[in-house]
Amino acid sequence: MEDNGTLIEFLQERKRTAQEGTVDRTAVVAEWVQDLEGLMTKIIAWLEEARKEELVIIDKDTELLSEDSLGSYTVPKLTLDFQNVVVEIVPAFRLTVGAQGRVDFICGARKALLLRPSQGNWSFAGYPDKLKTVPLDEEVFHAAIRNLLA
Numbered sequence: 001m002e003d004n005g006t007l008i009e010f011l012q013e014r015k016r017t018a019q020e021g022t023v024d025r026t027a028v029v030a031e032w033v034q035d036l037e038g039l040m041t042k043i044i045a046w047l048e049e050a051r052k053e054e055l056v057i058i059d060k061d062t063e064l065l066s067e068d069s070l071g072s073y074t075v076p077k078l079t080l081d082f083q084n085v086v087v088e089i090v091p092a093f094r095l096t097v098g099a100q101g102r103v104d105f106i107c108g109a110r111k112a113l114l115l116r117p118s119q120g121n122w123s124f125a126g127y128p129d130k131l132k133t134v135p136l137d138e139e140v141f142h143a144a145i146r147n148l149l150a
Contacts, residue, residue, distance in 0.1 A: 107148040
């Protein structure tokens with residue numbers, strides 16, 4: 001049987017190794033939330049004309065998001081009310097397979113997935129072709145909203 005000194009050393013080494021392999025949670029969350037704020041600002045700007053014509057009501061709010069590796073944190077979200085047809089734009093995950101984040105566009109049973117392949121870049125997954133991603137710009141955003149509302 002080994003003595004406590006050996007166990008303590010083993011546990012200290014294990015702790016040190018685990019800490020080296022962990023991400024800086026605060027920095028990852030801050031960078032993700034900053035990108036989300038930028039995305040929401042773009043979307044609001046792209047809808048400004050429709051808002052002025054009272055074709056959409058835009059509600060910006062926050063939501064608590066919880067992920068195993070990052071814990072719980074607050075993210076911005078948008079609710080777009082197009083004359084009683086609602087589209088929610090809600091961050092789903094920062095840590096996701098194949099991307100550095102995902103935002104869901106939800107309208108009833110319909111959903112569009114916006115992926116962040118890298119910081120500051122966004123692409124719709126599976127729209128309009130299920131096998132491709134399309135970089136987000138104002139035209140693509142408007143088309144995705146039309147598709148959700150159809």
